[in-house]
Amino acid sequence: MLYQRLRELYDQPFLDLVSQARQVHERHWPTDEIQLCTLLSIKTGACPEDCKYCSQSVHNETGIESTDLMDVEEVRRQARIAKDAGSGRFCMGAGWREPRDDAEFEQVLAMVREVRELGMEACVTLGMLNQDQAQRLKDAGLTSYNHNIDTSPEYYDSVITTRTFEDRIETLRNVSQADLKVCSGGILGLGESIDDRLRMLEVLSELDPQPESVPINRLVPIEGTPLEGNQPVDAFEMCRIIALARISIPGARVRLSAGREDLSEEAQTLCFFAGANSIFYGERLLTTGNVTEDRDLSLIEKLGLKAQTDAREAQRESDPEPVQ
Ligand code: SAM
Numbered sequence: 001m002l003y004q005r006l007r008e009l010y011d012q013p014f015l016d017l018v019s020q021a022r023q024v025h026e027r028h029w030p031t032d033e034i035q036l037c038t039l040l041s042i043k044t045g046a047c048p049e050d051c052k053y054c055s056q057s058v059h060n061e062t063g064i065e066s067t068d069l070m071d072v073e074e075v076r077r078q079a080r081i082a083k084d085a086g087s088g089r090f091c092m093g094a095g096w097r098e099p100r101d102d103a104e105f106e107q108v109l110a111m112v113r114e115v116r117e118l119g120m121e122a123c124v125t126l127g128m129l130n131q132d133q134a135q136r137l138k139d140a141g142l143t144s145y146n147h148n149i150d151t152s153p154e155y156y157d158s159v160i161t162t163r164t165f166e167d168r169i170e171t172l173r174n175v176s177q178a179d180l181k182v183c184s185g186g187i188l189g190l191g192e193s194i195d196d197r198l199r200m201l202e203v204l205s206e207l208d209p210q211p212e213s214v215p216i217n218r219l220v221p222i223e224g225t226p227l228e229g230n231q232p233v234d235a236f237e238m239c240r241i242i243a244l245a246r247i248s249i250p251g252a253r254v255r256l257s258a259g260r261e262d263l264s265e266e267a268q269t270l271c272f273f274a275g276a277n278s279i280f281y282g283e284r285l286l287t288t289g290n291v292t293e294d295r296d297l298s299l300i301e302k303l304g305l306k307a308q309t310d311a312r313e314a315q316r317e318s319d320p321e322p323v324q
């Protein structure tokens with residue numbers, strides 16, 4: 001969807017925007033269902049990239065402990081625990097610029113196979129990917145590859161300088177060419193303008209094919225990063241962007257991602273109403289905490305939602321109708 005149209009939608013009164021997003025949501029998705037995704041950091045820290053928000057970059061002095069790549073057995077154990085706790089998707093993240101074609105990549109392929117064997121959706125985020133690597137992940141049974149564009153092309157250089165926006169798009173192209181689904185979204189609260197947020201959604205919605213899932217993260221400010229003192233993103237702002245993501249990418253799972261810990265249950269509910277139908281579930285994200293499972297399950301129950309626990313694709317209209 002083009003910037004101008006996104007701007008018009010955005011400039012409406014809040015409730016009008018949310019109401020339109022809800023209509024789109026109702027046409028494309030079951031309204032009582034939420035996807036629960038569990039994150040696991042399979043290799044933490046010592047990352048050469050200079051992403052200004054990230055605890056894992058060597059350029060930031062955050063004091064997190066770096067780890068080697070996790071054993072396949074341990075990943076299997078964690079995935080099993082996640083499945084037993086009701087999670088339907090297992091997302092594994094590595095603090096890499098890109099994977100090398102070595103034994104460690106083989107190890108990641110083995111992790112993907114294990115997760116798929118448990119009947120969960122499997123997603124990995126390993127940094128930049130070439131076509132051959134994408135194909136090997138596809139062959140191992142990977143459901144989706146996460147690679148966020150993070151922000152607008154214009155603001156990108158203010159956040160990351162060690163690789164370009166175009167590099168990110170190329171990885172997404174390689175992922176799609178291997179017939180893998182794309183999971184791509186961004187972060188709010190980096191110091192970007194509203195225009196940047198809309199441009200980010202313009203780029204995401206113009207991807208062909210559109211992403212299968214769109215994580216909208218709210219910056220988790222991390223001590224020792226250049227963004228540690230950033231102002232928290234207002235819940236209504238978060239909700240507006242979720243509504244726009246729902247309208248412009250109707251067939252995607254829109255994920256209310258990092259930064260839920262200090263959003264009230266009411267604010268999260270508003271985000272669900274505006275089209276978010278996925279969350280990160282489990283007490284940890286990658287290097288920071290998350291809402292506890294008990295609290296999430298209690299909110300899900302209060303709202304009469306049910307977790308989508310199997311690996312099927314949710315029903316959606318194959319031919320999305322544009323919002324007038
Ligand atoms: N190294 C890989 C990469 O950057 O593609 C994968 C891991 S990286 C941590 C995955 C995504 O998590 C980032 O693109 C960013 O959108 C999100 N993220 C990282 N740190 C964050 C933070 N402090 N707050 C919110 N989102 C964050």
Ligand code: DTB
Nearest residue numbers: 093125215257258285286287288
């Ligand atoms: C995404 O969009 N958000 C996740 C996942 N994809 C890999 C990561 C959130 C990280 C939050 C900060 C941390 O725990 O280090």
Ligand code: SF4
Nearest residue numbers: 047049051054057095
């Ligand atoms: Fe490395 Fe990914 Fe963190 Fe950037 S976001 S520093 S690439 S782990």
